[in-house]
Amino acid sequence: MSRSGVSEVKKVPLSERIWFKELKFMAKRIRESPLSLAGLAIIAFYVMIAILAPYLAPPRPGRDPFEIPRYGYVITPSPPSPEHPFGLTQGQYDLFYGCIWGTVTAFRVGLLGVSGSLLIGLTVGAIAGYFGGKIDEVLMRIVDIVYAIPGLILAMAFVLALGQSLDNVIIALMLVGWATYARLTRAGVLQVKQEDYVEAARAIGSPHRRILLRHILPNSIFPVFVVATLDIGSMVLTASALSFLGIGAPLGYADWGQLIALSRNWLIGTPENPFEYWYTYTYPGLFIFTFVLGWNLLGDAFRDILDPTLRRR
Amino acid sequence: MEEGVGSKENVNIMEVRDLYVRFYTYEGVVKAVDGVDLDVLKGETLGIVGETGSGKSVTTYAMMNMVPPPGRITRGRVVYRRDGKEFVLTEMPESEIRKLRGSDISRIFQEPKAALNPVYKVGDQVAEAILIHRLDEMKERALKELERGKGLFSSLSRSIIGRSLRSEGDPLVRLVKRIPLVRRLYWNPIKREARKEVVKLLGLMGIPDPERVYDMYPHELSGGMQQRIVIATALSCNPQLLIADEPTTNLDVTVEAQILELMKDLKKRFGMTLIYITHDMGVIAEMSNRVAVMYAGNVVEVGDVYTIFKKPLHPYTKGLLEAIPMPGRPLKDIPGTVPNLINPPSGCRFHPRCEHAMEKCKREKPKLVEVEPGHWVACFLHHDEVMEVSEE
Secondary structure (H helix, E strand, O other), X not given: OOOOOOOOOOOOOHHHOHHHXXXXXXXXXXXXXXXXXXXHHHHHHHHHHHHHHHHHOOOOOOOOOOEOOEOOXXXXXXXXXXXXXXOEXXXXXXXXXXXXXXXXXXXXXXXXXXXXXXXXXXXXXXXXHHHOHHHHHHHHHHHHHHHHOOHHHHHHHHHHHXXXXXXXXXXXXXXHXXXXXXXXXXXXXXXXXXXXXXXXXXXXXXXXXHHHHHHHHHHHOHHHHHHHHHXXXXXXXXXXXXXHOOOOOOOOEOOHHHHHHHOHHHOOOOOOOOOOOHHHHHHHHHHHHHHHHXXXXXXXXXXXXXXXXXXXX | OOOOOOOOHHHEEEEEEEEEEEEEOOOOEEEEEEEEEEEEEOOOEEEEEOOOOOOHHHHHHHHOOOOOOOEEEEEEEEEEEEOOEEEEOOOOXXXXXXXXXXXXXXXXXXXXXXXXXXXXXXXXXXXXXXXXXXXXXXXXXXHHHHHHOOOHHHHHXXXXXXXXXXXXXXXXXXXXXXXXXXXXXXXXXXXXXXXHHHHHHHHHOOOOOHHHHOOOOHHHOOHHHHHHHHHHHHHOOOOOEEEEEOOOOXXXXXXXXXXXXXXXXXXXXXXXXXXXXXXXXXXXXXXXXEEEEEEXXXXXXXXXXXXXXXXXXXXXXXXXXXXXXXXXXXXOOOOOOOOOOOOOOOOOOOHHHOOOOOHHHHHOOEOOEEEEOOEEEOOOOOOOOEOOOOOO
16 A cells, blocks of 8 residues: 555543543442442551551561560450550450551452462463363363362361461462352353454454453453452451461461451350450451451442443443 | 366466365254365455355355364365465464465454454554554554654664564563563554554545544444444455455445445455455345355356356356346245255255256266356256265
């Protein structure tokens, strides 16, 4: 083709740009739904706590900030006081400090755990769905095996095999959680693979990698993302369960599950006052509960926002 | 087979010889294409007509060696010719064929809405083919453009693009391409050139305000506009052979007329060969020089458009022509339906529906034979040659 007059690339004003409209649309959807707004508020609140943790509960100089300070060696918990607003739990660990730094731990577990499983799951699912045949068969049978073993038990096995530490808990969660994403991704890829635009991409000579990354995945990962946001909460729950069972974070580590575990013996107080030690389980329980609730609400909001069939400009 | 359906070897841009395509489904093996011989002459418009399921699309998919699974080419040769060179598509590795797809042999899809990816701007989709096949050209243009710019960034871009042009696997370029943000130095000038090219192309397609349309998403465009985008994608790398698979079936008549006009015009301008698949005899008469009629996986008649319309020989072709609605003439249909291709009829596949069927038609399959210059037909009414059927 001959090169006749070169057209100049016009600048599109900011308010006309697609991504700007998209953001506006997303903001509108969030504003219109009070529940997702609540979810967003809760998560924003926790983000603030996590960021401000060094100021809310200053770590002792020279010590690991995730190590909860203890004030004595008495077993019986001490009730809230001006110095320790949430009280001291079994072994005189500071509950307030534990809850605040536990937030940071929760974010680490949730975000790292989910993004790690997402990475594994997306890769496995995309390859299985796109190439099909024997590769698909082998990869999906591995997924079936992971599915066949209860998640918590498998995670326990991984932690015990790798050694007890929070990092290993996160790795174990990744190794357990990816199977769901692999299945979801594969289903999406199988569906989108049939579309004409994939055939069209092949007809213009696109290589496999490009077809998969540019044409198939962007059209099939939305459901995976929604499930992933919902999973951040449940990852934190599983990690807490591991800590509660005593194979999660080491003793004294700032982790909500750990604090719940420490309250195990104080659920029932004395005969005169059955709720004498209420602070040992209420505070960490409240933190876990609202954190998971926040992510679930936000996950629902994401589902609404990311659903392409609801898109209208 | 030595002598092909067509004429002189050197003018054939595409030769299909003894092609068999099978689809392995749960219900059984679908014999979608069963011994097709077809030549495409350079510069012509070949119309392929036939009912749904006659193997029109599958034959042309085989011409790009991209029969969708579970289909497979089980036998035959597909040869593409360019500048005296032969490319045997059925024997080439996938990576080599990929270089031909889009740049030499292009395809327009039936459903424009489905052929466009909903998540990308239409302009970027057209640019994709250009960035795959004409990357070096775009790099050179970008370099020329960057020479005018002063600044640090444009000189950095210039040196990176220059290096990548000099050697394909330059380690520095490969590194830069992997670093987010920095790789824009490399890609942005190239993409800018691709954008200019696309905008120009969209203008050629008769799209008003192409600069604005570039940034639109498929759902924001009408069917006719979408089809123009699809055509632009197919033409973006100056293909030698364009396969149009019922490109106007889903458009309304006025838009159809516009698209047909556009395609004729573009064919002249780009000087390419066109294969036009349709089941609309009117469109065939309008568009093509030569016509191939297909039935149940076989080519039953080939000839130039006047011969086929004025002097059809095969009973199926006659039936098709009589089935065109015309005022003052009772509409005649062809009795029966297209056979199930898992268990196709023996012998000539048309014999159960043919009013002239003879005993021989049930047993033997007629060969496609040139009964007069340029007019080929596979029917025992006109010759006695039997096609050897490959048993599998």
